[in-house]
Amino acid sequence: MVMSQTKDDFEAGLSKASTQVADFSRRRGPLERVQHGLHANPTLVPVMVLLFGIAVFGLIVGERFFNAFTLTLILQQVAIVGIVGVAQTLIVLTAGIDLSVGAIMVLSSVIMGQFAVTLGIPAPIALFCGLALGTICGIVNGVLVALVRLPPFIVTLGTWFVFEAANFIYTQNQTIRAQDVEAAAPLLQFLGRTFHVGGAVFTYAVVAMVGLVLLFFYILNHTAWGRHVYAIGDDLDAARLSGIRTTKMLISVYAVAGLICGFGGWALIGRLGSISPTSGYEANIQSITAVVIGGTSLFGGRGSVIGTLIGALIVGVFAMGLRIWGTDPQWTRLTVGALIILAVAADQWIRKASA
Amino acid sequence: MIRNTPVLTGRNLQKRYGRVVAMDNSDFDLYPREILAVIGDNGAGKSTLIRAMTGAVQPDAGEIRLDGQPTTLANPQAARDLGIETVYQNLALSPALSIADNMFLGREILRGGVAGWFRMLDKPAMRKQAREQLNTLGLMTIQSIDQAVETLSGGQRQGVAVARAAAFGSKVLMLDEPTAALGVKESRKVLDLILGVRERGLPIVLISHNMPHVFEIADRIHVHRLGKRLCVVDPKKVSMSDAVALMTGAVQPTPEMMAG
């Protein structure tokens, strides 16, 4: 018969086939090995840059930079960007981008303040309302991206203006003074309180930021929801065919990001003391900067929240180091700009390792 | 063979993409415990048919029945919930995720107790099961179950997708060219696996361009041409060259073949 003939022909040798496992460990050049190492561990580059930065400023500026107080001051300064950066990382992992994170954060802080101070609502309830509003803002973004299927850049560009304007309209551009917040709702300033460990000074916002980063590192790597965040950013169609409800999933990611931004609003009150509708808008660009320098790919599916924290710290270290050194603040911006481009170039190079 | 009620049927299925008619009043029948091969030229619409039968594509018109009951498959998850498991032609794997993550994507093994409420993963159990499943396919050339899928060769990826579908299928297994990228040895393993799945009592749909494979294991051959089912032939009564002639339009099917 034709068929059995064919089978015998080309599969006859199979019975004697080697059971030895194929070996892929072909020789790699040193550069290629670095590339593959980074592909497996993308946060390695930002960690090295951070250590390099601390070492360089420790050497050239010396004691004035390299002391517990200054180093922990950097942590305090990056706390808000770090918190909002977690939200931004979630969105970028889904291959999106969120320009409205700063606006959501400020709007949430304003709601907390207006409710607690102006309306006299108990502080915990006001806090909850602020967080709820942040979540709702996130859901609005998520629905527009996932259901209406508009590009995330456009959606969040639009909602950035909408949330910002709503904020000014609602508050009529009034700031709530720090002493009024302190009198009516000290809880709102809680994250700004400091405590000392030797020469090191921490705010509770720093603790919250580190806690949030660790929490989301765990969630992203050890829960089904976390793996699905990576899957939808990696290949949306494959995720859908694998049975992930991608629309629901995307909306939930934007909702969680909104909630985190609301939490950032609480930290913002702690940092400023007062509550101002004009504060904190640069958080969107700063958070994207931290995400990118932290090695998370703008194409989605690759990166980590730890990287974002490191990215924020890199910016903080360069800003602080250059300031103490006495350079023009523009050098900081120049350095950060160069780091962004380097980070994206590194990402492109690392991604080639898989091809 | 015994003609009991089909497990899965499609009637007058249609799908258009702009001016392209990918499915033109196509029918489909899958009987219990059979291996149904689907053959046809490139672009005949085989994948579209399978995607429609598994919720990945919504037909513009037509009816799908599962066990005789009219069914709408709103999304791939709906088909999976009914036990219909599919290896799509483009595999549908997430490149940056590990083999174990991919095998369990969308149906992760969760830890017991409180941890389970938070949908925490039982990673050791997932690794263990994934490894066992790949072992049955003889795919242990893979270095580590935690390796990202993008670091695998095309054939290894195909093996992962087949292992995933075979492990979870409980009603129907659909394979869209599962051996296209596989070596001789690995193809043989997949064919053995298909026969093993049939032993478990599941019917299997196998799309393939490999005629020797098709004629070796299929119980019936569905010939697809120009967006519809042209005929169904019995591999014991028809030669490979006849099947190819039907598929390419060189000859017309006899009325007996048209009956399905």
Ligand SMILES: Nc1ncnc2c1ncn2[C@@H]1O[C@H](COP(=O)(O)OP(=O)(O)OP(=O)(O)O)[C@@H](O)[C@H]1O
């Ligand atoms: N998403 C889509 N958008 C537009 N056209 C499509 C789409 N999917 C399929 N088609 C068209 O439908 C027709 C059938 O495609 P299909 O993939 O089902 O063929 P096939 O029989 O699986 O071919 P092959 O053997 O090459 O896999 C083709 O003409 C194709 O161009």
Ligand SMILES: [Mg+2]
């Ligand atoms: Mg196809």
